[in-house]
Amino acid sequence: METLESLSDALDTTGNIQAIVRTMKALSSVSIRQYEQAERAMESYARTVELGLMAVLRQRRFAGLPLPDSNRAAARSALIVVGSDRGLCGGYNDKITRFARSRIADGPVELGVIGARVAARFGADGKPLAFALNLPGSAEGLSRLVQTIIVEIDRWTQAQGVGQLLLLHNRREGRATANPTTQHLLPLPDSYLRKLSDADWPGRSLPVYRMDPDRLMSWLVQQRLFVVIHRALAEALASEHASRLVAMQAAERNIEERRDDLQQLYRQRRQETITRELLDVVTGFEAVSTADRLP
Structure with missing residues (x-):
């Protein structure tokens, strides 16, 4: 008794x-806001990169050149899966792990993981990881993490012949705090390139550049990777804290x-x-x- x-x-x-x-709960609410702001902060730079791609593609079209081939013949594929380092966020990590497993079932892929919780799940499956990185504790650390990921992507594409690269992460959609989604990192879709090539230039004349067009195109693709990965990580972290907020409630x-x-x-x-x-x-x-x- x-x-x-x-x-x-x-x-x-x-x-x-x-x-x-x-x-x-209070920390999660504050964190959600800072990662939302980090995602919105990339909008202007994303537009700048898009305009650069548009200018290069239009020049190629005027010169009678085809759309660039972003290593489409490469047979190897790779996935980058974003989870969380900390728990107490409901089924956040289980959802993205199941989603990634369904992709892996389609064929052999190289696998990179961001977040210790998801890395542990794949480790229990006996799945070898090309790399496993930790998430930053605040929005200020996102840029460094993205740069590290791009270095790993360069190693994949140059040393291992990876040509198909997807980024899997959770994002908030409506009332769903963690909805798995896919970002196609490489190659750039033909539909996207064609859309930029055919789009009307917002000014009266195209910008002039002196860099080699292929080198400039490669640099712009890398900057687009930076933008897409940065925004995806910010969305994933906002989703993680939203899931944790719901769990704490x-x-x-x-x-x-x-x-x-x-x-x-x-x-x-x-x-x-x-x-x-x-x-x-x-x-x-x-x-x-x-x-x-x-x-």
């Missing part, structure tokens, strides 16, 4: 856990219900203790009174 002391300790512990959960409701149950049980035990002590006092008083009346 639970005593008043044990119930009081349980209430204190529940209150401490509730305070931790509320702190985690559910935990807070459960804690409040548990706290109410403990308080009710505490009051019941306290009343039973008070009643028992009063009965002991009354019984003792009656016993003393009876003894005084005896001759």
